[in-house]
Amino acid sequence: xxWNSSGTCSDKHFHIVEQVLGLYVNSIICVLxxxxxxxxxxxxxxxxKTKSMTDVFLFNVAVADLLFVVSLPLIVxxxxxxxxxxxxxxxxxxxxxxxxxxxxMLLLACISADRYVAIVKARRSFKLRSLPHSRLxxxxxxxxxxxxxxxxxxxxxxxxxSHVANxxxxxxxxxxxxxxxxxxxxxEFKFSDSGTAWRAKVAIPSTQLAVGFFLQLFxxxxxxxxxxxxxxxxxNYQRHKAVRVVLAVVVVFIGCHLPYNVTLLYDTASxxxxxxxxxxxxxxxAKTVTQTVAYxxxxxxxxxxxxxxxxxxxxxxxxxxxxxxxxxxxxxxxxFSRVTSDTYLSARRSVDGSSDNGSSFTM
Amino acid sequence: MVPIRAAVLAFTLLALCLLATNTSAAYYSCCHSHxxxxxxxxxxxxxxxxxxxxxxPINAIIxxxxxxKVCTNPALKWVMDYVHxxxxxxxxxxxxxxxxxxxxxx
Numbered sequence: 001x002x003w004n005s006s007g008t009c010s011d012k013h014f015h016i017v018e019q020v021l022g023l024y025v026n027s028i029i030c031v032l033x034x035x036x037x038x039x040x041x042x043x044x045x046x047x048x049k050t051k052s053m054t055d056v057f058l059f060n061v062a063v064a065d066l067l068f069v070v071s072l073p074l075i076v077x078x079x080x081x082x083x084x085x086x087x088x089x090x091x092x093x094x095x096x097x098x099x100x101x102x103x104x105m106l107l108l109a110c111i112s113a114d115r116y117v118a119i120v121k122a123r124r125s126f127k128l129r130s131l132p133h134s135r136l137x138x139x140x141x142x143x144x145x146x147x148x149x150x151x152x153x154x155x156x157x158x159x160x161x162s163h164v165a166n167x168x169x170x171x172x173x174x175x176x177x178x179x180x181x182x183x184x185x186x187x188e189f190k191f192s193d194s195g196t197a198w199r200a201k202v203a204i205p206s207t208q209l210a211v212g213f214f215l216q217l218f219x220x221x222x223x224x225x226x227x228x229x230x231x232x233x234x235x236n237y238q239r240h241k242a243v244r245v246v247l248a249v250v251v252v253f254i255g256c257h258l259p260y261n262v263t264l265l266y267d268t269a270s271x272x273x274x275x276x277x278x279x280x281x282x283x284x285x286a287k288t289v290t291q292t293v294a295y296x297x298x299x300x301x302x303x304x305x306x307x308x309x310x311x312x313x314x315x316x317x318x319x320x321x322x323x324x325x326x327x328x329x330x331x332x333x334x335x336f337s338r339v340t341s342d343t344y345l346s347a348r349r350s351v352d353g354s355s356d357n358g359s360s361f362t363m
Numbered sequence: 364m365v366p367i368r369a370a371v372l373a374f375t376l377l378a379l380c381l382l383a384t385n386t387s388a389a390y391y392s393c394c395h396s397h398x399x400x401x402x403x404x405x406x407x408x409x410x411x412x413x414x415x416x417x418x419x420p421i422n423a424i425i426x427x428x429x430x431x432k433v434c435t436n437p438a439l440k441w442v443m444d445y446v447h448x449x450x451x452x453x454x455x456x457x458x459x460x461x462x463x464x465x466x467x468x469x
Contacts, residue, residue, distance in 0.1 A: 009392050163393070163413035163425055168453035170408055188418035197416045271420055274396035 009277035033069035036302035082184030090187035095153035102145035393419035394434030
């Protein structure tokens, strides 16, 4: 096939990689991310009484990560076949993906800034780190994430690509060779004119690179370097553990997001350049693999930020105990288990709500 | 541990469903470059248009020939001459979903 060098590509490796990663690795990410972030949300909703500024941020990160791992299998499922869930799901899933990406990143930046204020600017921290402040900041972060996602929401649509769907034939009756054209719906960018297309195809990934990665990287490096220097000057026997936690947070962030963002940067810079089939196939494979590595970050966040604390481990022990008791007491007589567990949960919620100043609520 | 078990079950089922579906090529083969040499007009059976306003990275006229698809540069005169020659005679064929059942890429 001599035409293949300048014809359309078959993207062979890309399909194999996409299927393996799409199915197995993403399933694992979804399960781990779902369980981890649910545990964090349940802990904050029912068990942790006194909430600090950091708690509010961590709770919001868990919500963003949870929304992300819920939309991920739907996106993977739709991308594997011809986008069977239709145009509304296309816009909603792509839009929510973008909102969660931005909010997750901005909230992690808030957490590093919050820790910076608490440790480096400890004197001023009481004024700055109040609960109303943190709620306002979270509201701003979510609003900014939604605003940044408007172009994605607007320009993604579900359509049959015209270069595959609209073919002009000299002899329309001999359609044998058309079987290789298989048109299907895709959920991709679509623009009204090519001027908008050129601009948006560069502007949207550039915004993602700038706000979704580099801004956060610089804030993180600045805050955590200052924190490490402050900790090393302090005379505290626990400082080495704290430094190790900080290093883990930074190393995991860079390890997860740097490969994908470098690939995205290269892809955006060479977007309109001509490529051979080998090159474009390799770039697609690189994007899919590094993107999966970046997804991994949302199941590592609960471990790095929440599970690492001793208080939280105690809370988890209580959750496990409670769930075990719940199972023992109510699941055994199966018939009414659902009703009783519902009333149990609502009772628990009301108890939690009434205990404003943190009186204990034991079972 | 009821929610965890339910979650694991749900995701296993989802993974099995995905395995069962005939995963066809969702990624469309776009043209990523243009052919360097002029092609013979007699080989052409039809054409379609690829634009940057959709998912593909470059503009191209895709000629369907007896040997397969050929990506050509719409900025070249011979390419547009061919298109004008064909477009009077050619008919638009909208390929329906039913024809697109077999995975054909790769």
